Amino acid sequence: MSVLDGDLLDRIRSRAAGYDRDNAFFTDDLAELTAAGYLCDRSLADASADQRLLAAYAPATALGINMHLVWTAVARILRERGDDSLAWILADAEAGEVFAFGNSEPGNDLVLQDSVTAAVPDGAGGYRFTGTKIFTSLSPAWTRLGVFGRDDSDPNNPVLVHGFLLRRDPGYRILADWDTLGQRATQSHTTVLEGAVVPAARIVRTVPVGPSADPFIFAIFAAFETLIAAVYAGIADRALELAVAAVQRRISRKSGGRPYAEDPDIRWRIADAALALDAVGPQLERVAADVDGLVDHGRDWFRRLVGVKHHSTEVARRVVDQAIRVSGGSSYRADSELARLYRDVAAGIFHPSDPESVHATVAANLLGPLP
Structure with a gap:
């Protein structure tokens, strides 16, 4: 419950x-x-x-x-x-600890397949991490930060090292630089790692550079893509709710004082938004249930995971746009809830996987990798 x-x-x-x-x-x-x-x-x-x-x-x-x-x-x-x-x-x-996700890096469009953060062995099984992490949500509150970096100590076999930094650990700085269009309360400040030491006990995975079949990587993608999709579906839910309320409340002088809810064009926009949103729920629920149910989709899994994130974020943008269009000029005010949703939903295009990566993943699944 x-x-x-x-x-x-x-x-x-x-x-x-x-x-x-x-x-x-x-x-x-x-x-x-x-x-x-x-x-x-x-x-x-x-x-x-x-x-x-x-x-x-x-x-x-x-x-x-x-x-x-x-x-x-x-x-x-x-x-x-x-x-x-x-x-x-x-x-x-x-026990009340708060975890955060310190993986995103400027200039790294390979996401989890490579890293521009250096992970240098400390000689005792741990690593020193040096690099910059961006979009570190929960910056004011996290007590455990998941980080990863690249270990090039064997140039012929570089590996990616994943571990967890504690809030009390030295060797990092949080920059108070989060001033964005939307999703402002996340306070996703930049985190600068300056030789931050993660001891052996908190190193949780070492995987080769490049695509990996390690269950750890699958688990990150499955959790991240599904939960991101859920957030943007929720934004769309609220936008549609606000739009329905607005058109029932607004009165058209042109139609002799009838509510906008009786205008055929307005009704079409509301229906268009609802039809798009209705398709998100079953996809989202099916993906989450299949992860929980240990369903084996094999090589189709990543297509399904990036697909649910892409569909949800794109539909959410469409629904919010339709809601703005039918709600009138008051929704353009900075203090209106729809204006805030309009700004918040824009962040969806920046979360991995981006549209280009999504389409490349689906094409590779259907057509095979490029030569």
């Missing part, structure tokens, strides 16, 4: 505009969600359903929380496949 009761969600929604206006972190939301047990382990299907609901009330809060839930989902996905190496993440989450 979800801990997201109506009173909690209403309080979270009441704070969203202020966090956005002030470019402030969602401190009170995080405290309430943590106290309610929202950051703890549950199935990917349950987590994605909860995130879709939370995003309809506060998109930036949901997106920030996503980065913690990715790691708990990774640990669960691996455990369900017989790998308990990250079970400690679930225990730490239960």
Whole structure:
């Protein structure tokens, strides 16, 4: 059963505009969600359903929380496949620790297949990480930061090293540089790693550079893509709800005082948005259920994962656009909720996998790799 009761969600929604206006972190939301047990382990299907609901009330809060839930989902996905190496993440989450995702890097369009961060062995099984991580959501609050870098100590066999940095560890700086168009409350500041040491006990994976069949990499993609899709579906849900309310409220003088809800063109736009959104739910639910159910899609898995993220973010942009078009000029005000959704939904194009990568993945699945 979800801990997201109506009173909690209403309080979270009441704070969203202020966090956005002030470019402030969602401190009170995080405290309430943590106290309610929202950051703890549950199935990917349950987590994605909860995130879709939370995003309809506060998109930036949901997106920030996503980065913690990715790691708990990774640990669960691996455990369900017989790998308990990250079970400690679930225990730490239960104890109130907050995990963040420090993988995105400027200039690295290979995402998890390579890294521009240097990972240098420390001689004791650990590594020193030096590089820059961007879009580090939860920057003001994380206590555990997942990072990765490239170890070139064997030039003929470079490897990618994944580990977790603790908040108290030395060797990193957080830049207060998050001032963006949307998703402002995530406070996803840049993190500069300056020889940050991750000891052997917190090195969780070493994989070759390039595409990897390691279950750890699959788990990251499965959790990240599914939960991102859920957040943007939630934004679309709210945009459609606001649009329906707006056209029922607005009156057209041209039609003799009839509501815009009776205008055929307006009705078409509302229907167009709903039809697009109706297709997102079954796809999202099926992907999450298949991950939880250990369904073996083989080489089709990555096509399905990038597909659900791409479809959800693109449909969300379309739904928000239609909502703006039917809601009138008041939605263009900076303090309107639809204007905020319009800005927040734009972030969807920047999350991996981007549209170019999505289409390349699907084409490779259907046609084989390029020669």
